[in-house]
Amino acid sequence: MPRLIEKLLGSLLTLSSSSLFAANQTDTQQSIQATVEYSQFTTKRQVVDQLLIDAATAFKSPARISHAGFTAKMPSNMEIVTNRLLEAYDLEPYRTDLLISAANAQIYNKNADRAIELFEKVLSVAPEDVDAHSYLAVWQHFTGNDAESAKHMKVLESLNPGRAADMQRIFDTVNRIVETPLKTTFDKAQDGNTAIIRLGYALNPDGSMHDILIQRLEMTLAFAKKQPKSLIVLTGGVPKNHKTEGKLMADWLVEKGIDRSRIIEDNYARSTVENALYSSYALARHDIDHATIISSASHVRRGQTLFEIASWQTGPKDITFDTVSAADKPLDELKVPTDGELLGIYRDALRTYGMWSYRSYPLEQR
Missing domain, CATH: 3.40.50.620 (HUPs)
Known part of the structure; x- marks a missing residue:
C-alpha cells in the first residue's frame, strides 16, 4: 500500500510539473479556455445548463405567427435562442454543436448571411466537419454565392462522397420542383397503387x-x-x-x-x-x-x-x-418562389434528410 501511495504522489508531482511547464510556454499548443467570467456561479456547468434552458424556453414560447397554415417561431425568439447558445459557446468553446444550433436559429430568423458566418466559425475549429460543409454548400447557393457553394461541395466530395451526392440530389430535386408550373386541377387518373x-x-x-x-x-x-x-x-x-x-x-x-x-x-x-x-x-x-x-x-x-x-x-x-x-x-x-419560400424549402429539406437544426440538449429539434 505505501508503494501505491508513493506511485500516486509521483504521478501528481509529474502532472503539476507538466502544468507549470505548459503555463510558461508561448507556442500555440495551449488549450482553449473560456473568456467569460462565471465565478459568481457555483460551477460553469450550471451556467451553461441555464443558458441552454433559456434558449429552449425561448424556442418553445407560445408566441407564434401563422400564415396559410404555416407555423413559425417569432424572429425575436430566434434572436434570444442565438444569443443564449453563443453565450454558452463562449463558456464551452469545444461545443461546436452550440454554434450549429445558433446558426440554424438564424436560418429560422431568415438571416442566411449571419448563419453562414456561424457555420464558417464551426469550420475554423473543425475544418473537416461534414455537416458544416453541407450547410454552407446549401446556404451559399441560396444567397447566390455559387463559387463558395461549389468549394464546399468539392470538400464534401473528398470527405464524404455519399453526402456530396445527397446534397447534389437535394439541389436537383428543389430545382425540378420549383421549375414545375403549379396547377389547380387534377391530371387524368393514375394507374397502379x-x-x-x-x-x-x-x-x-x-x-x-x-x-x-x-x-x-x-x-x-x-x-x-x-x-x-x-x-x-x-x-x-x-x-x-x-x-x-x-x-x-x-x-x-x-x-x-x-x-x-x-x-x-x-x-x-x-x-x-x-x-x-x-x-x-x-x-x-x-x-x-x-x-x-x-x-x-x-x-x-x-x-x-x-x-x-x-x-x-x-x-x-x-x-x-x-x-x-x-x-x-x-x-x-x-410562379417564381419568393426568397422566404425557397429558404423554407431548403431548411426543411435538410431537416427531413436528417440534419437536426438544434442539437444542444435540452434544445433538440429536427
Missing part, C-alpha cells in the same frame, strides 16, 4: 375547422371520387381544444360518403417535415406508385420536396409525386 395526401391547416382555437381547410377538403373529396381506389392520407396533428386536423378531416370525408377504410389518419405531425416523415411510412406500407399532394399554392412545392426526400429513406423506391394547389394567391404571383 395511388394515394391522395391532404396536408393540414391550423384549426380554429375552439378546435373547429377553418373555412380554408373545408374548402380544400372539398377538393380532396372531388379527387377521391375521381380516383375511387386511391388511399387518402390526412396529416395534421397540432391539437386545438383536444382535436387534431387529421381526425376532423377524416370524419368530414366519411360524412360525405368516403369509406373510412380508404383513409389513413396522421394525428401526430406538428410540421410539414413531420407530415412527410410520418406519412412516408404509410406510403411505403401500401407500396404506393404515385401520390398527389393537395395544399395551398404557397406550400405545395415545399411539401413535395419533403415527401420526395422522406421517400429516399423509406421507399417505395420509384414512387412519384405531383401536386394540386388551392390558390391562396393568384398563381401568376407564385
